[in-house]
Amino acid sequence: MKKRAGQDYSLVAVGDRADFDALRKLHKEKKRFSNSRVAYYAISYKRLLEGNTPKVKTKDILFFLFFPFDYWNRYIEPARYKGIYGNKKFYKKFDNFFKRVESTVRKSFKGKRIHYINSPRLSAGYRDKLAVKRLMLKKKVPTPRLYNVKGLRALYNHLSKGRSFFLKPRYGSMGKGITYISPRQWKTNFLFRNNRVLSRKSDYGWRFRDITGKDRFIEKLFNGDFYMEDAVDFLTLKGKKFDLRIYVFFGKALFIYPKSSDPDDITTNISQSGAGEYAAFLRPLPKSLIRRAEREAIAAAKSAGLNFAGVDIIIDEDMKNIYVLDINVFPGFPRKRIFNLAKHLTRHFKELPPRKIQETP
Known part of the structure; x- marks a missing residue:
């Protein structure tokens, strides 16, 4: 991509074609970067690690790291995997992978000022859910005991x-x-x-x-x-138990995505039979409660040092307490008809002040 006059930085999205739920949704909005102060590039992890990188013209590069599906499915959780899911070997391999990513970026883009939305170190570190919970507790972010x-x-x-x-x-x-x-x-x-x-x-x-x-x-x-x-007793709404996925970007809550399931279900994960709801689902809730949830989501992302995250929050059945269940560095995007997160991200990238881009040493 040729550098246009006035372009402040380049956004490089790194991920795999298998990521239909996030990367490919962002890539479909790439035309929105045309004639803007941001040059947009997309590259796979395979190409990046091979050193087959784009010729970026700007001095500043902001990397947006997506989930490495190809590596995960081949080396961490392959089809014939027979171990117990979520063990420490998962984390060690994930951490080593992102160390390679960080090292390759430094070598491939010498002379550039390298920035990350979420650094490789944090992208791997979030996988240790217990460490993340302890961080939140240390920062007084409410999370289940x-x-x-x-x-x-x-x-x-x-x-x-x-x-x-x-x-x-x-x-x-x-x-x-x-x-x-x-x-x-x-x-x-x-x-x-x-x-x-x-x-x-x-x-x-x-x-x-x-x-x-x-x-x-x-x-x-x-x-x-x-x-x-x-195990906190969930608040139910319209006969359903639910949690809130709040997308946080550089200290702002961009969107609240309610996820619901049957009251007798154990979880609300969409991947495990939960369902995404429209924002109107939350109308019966007091606005003050929604604002509290947004504040806690922002505090949770900040406690983990993340500039972009999907923060999962529950409200207890008495509507008195709010708890952060999890912080996701690689959140799936909502369905477009519910909220076009990719479109909104492109707008925020174009408006992002240079001082907000934190340089990674």
Whole structure:
């Protein structure tokens, strides 16, 4: 792309064609960068790591890193993967991959001022969900309480007091590998056969099954890379339980995307049978409550050092407390007919003040 007079910086989107839910949606809006102060480029991780990079004319380059689907599906969670989902090996491989990305960018764009929306280090680091939760707690961002329970006796003691919990994979995502434990029932979307915890072979359809009283299953999780947190009772709206995906960009809440499911469902993840709702779904809620949720989402992204994130928030059934469930560095974009996030991002990129672009050393 030839540099036009007045272009301040180049935006380089890095990702794979398999990313139909985010990168490809942004790429479809590339014409909006025409005749603007931003030069737009797109490149795959494969081309980047091979050194086959575009000839960028501007001095400043802002990299927008998307999820590396090709690498993930080949080296971290391949079709024949037989291990437990979300273990530490996932994180180590993910971290090594983004270290390679950062090193390659430095070598390939010598003499340029390199910036990232979210740095490679943070892009990998967010995968450690427990570390992110501890960061939020340190910054006083409300998030469900963590429990350091590693034995069945302690678990049963908590259950006898009427408490309910989630056991989650420390390095997981997308609502996969979730186990719900309450005094009345235990459910998981793992498989448990022949005393082995098994993962499903797809990102979708992780259906929950009853495993009430299966102590051996819980012991397996206690001995693995899992953490336990309080199970907050969701507020229901229009007969549905729901959470809020709030898209935060450089300290601003761009859009609130409600996700809903049946009240008896364990999660609201769209990948696990949840549904996206229009903004009108939230009209019965007080505006002050929505503003609180936006503030907490912005605070959560800031606590993790992220300039762009999809922050998942729940409201408790009494509408008194708001909790940040998760921070997503690679959030899927809403359906276009609900909200064209890619279109709005292009506008914000064109308006982004140079001082907002944080240089990465």
